[in-house]
Amino acid sequence: MTHPNPHGAIPTPNHLVWHRRERYGFVHFTQNTFTDKEWGFGDEDPAGFNPTALDCGQWVEAAKAGGLTALILTAKHHDGFCLWPTATTPHNISRSPFRGGKGDLVRELAEACRAGGIDFGLYCSPWDRNHAEYGRSGYVETYHAQWKELLTNYGPLCELWFDGANGGDGYYGGAREKRSIDAQVYYHFEELWAECRRLQPGALLFSDGGPGLRWCGNESGFSGFTSWCKVNPAGAFPGKVDDHSRLPLGEADGTVWRPVEVDVSIRPGWFFHPHERPRTGEELFNIWLSSVGQNAGMLLNLAPDRRGLIPSEDLVSLNRFKHLVDAFTAVDLARGKPVEATSTAFGSPAHAVDGNPETYWAAGETSAVLTIDFGTEERLAGIRLEEAIQFGQRVEAFSVEMRMWNTWTEVFRGTTIGAQRIVKFNQARGRQVRVKILGAQAPAVLRGVRVYGG
């Protein structure tokens, strides 16, 4: 055997691609942008959807300015208005003045993402407050047919979003009443997801409970301090997760790999509202630390305005955000420095600091210490630890210590690591750093230890 045996649940190839994505974007844009709402009732007049200067290329540039590696568009939100000329309902973009009724926003963004070199994904709300048949079987067929159009006409999709909201009342073709469904059975998700997998084999499927990615359980921008990529799938469905605390934390004994996605908006709302202001770059950086830095993906929502453009003040925040991440991660003091480890089963400990994501150091025991020597005393801004997750997520507890003169000081104590754990230090200095694996389900396999200077 030349490499460690996998331990427990392991990621699929799609997950491994997703884990490298780290931060990517959402776009919430529809009738709500023009009506100043977050949830349209479903009776909005298509004539109201009328962006005057829409430019998806500008959205892609904004995303890239923030370092986002994909965009996921609300092709249909809860109000049922479809941003592509669907054959499934007249309540769609072809009835609006946009591009003289010839517009297809899904296509425009798909093409802009491709041209800009970022990936593209789609959100199509199960809940549809416009459709007359919502709550009955007729709508479920329509909903599956909508996905089929989206899955087959717009090229490769990286992620498919199944929202959990099912708020009850709506227009429903004029009935204007409350309709309740049981999300677990009504939408026939298993059937739909089989079709998604067949038509878009590279896409990950998101909902509160998975099956590809799970929700973090909040819309404020953080995953758990303890964050397992593993969960037990029983009792988790879109819009219905029996134990909410499992969402941010995951489960140490989880049998499936279903990592956390942190969805959070750059503005207070998901949609643009003229009176709201975007978060600052500093706030986005802190969200990055508490999401990407805590073993999750950061799905940052952008909200184009009524012109159909990302507002300039949001661009300022996105640029500042990327600058802060780039500055924080610019100098890796550990790269190529002398390393010692208390035990090794596979791979040299030097692989932890060689900057190569394919190589790793595997400890020989569940407690182990890795020591890096910078040679001179340095100012230390933070650390990034990465497990080689293709062998499973193992570490349960770790600490980071620094040596100044002859004294070792613990500067951080954490629990899980996962794909990445990023920690910012305050005013730290040291000549050596040691990472102590204090507990693990199986001997730790670390593919990366970066110590940021600054």
Ligand code: FUL
């Ligand atoms: C929620 C929805 O109700 C919000 O409108 C938004 O789309 C958010 C991302 O998910 O469940």
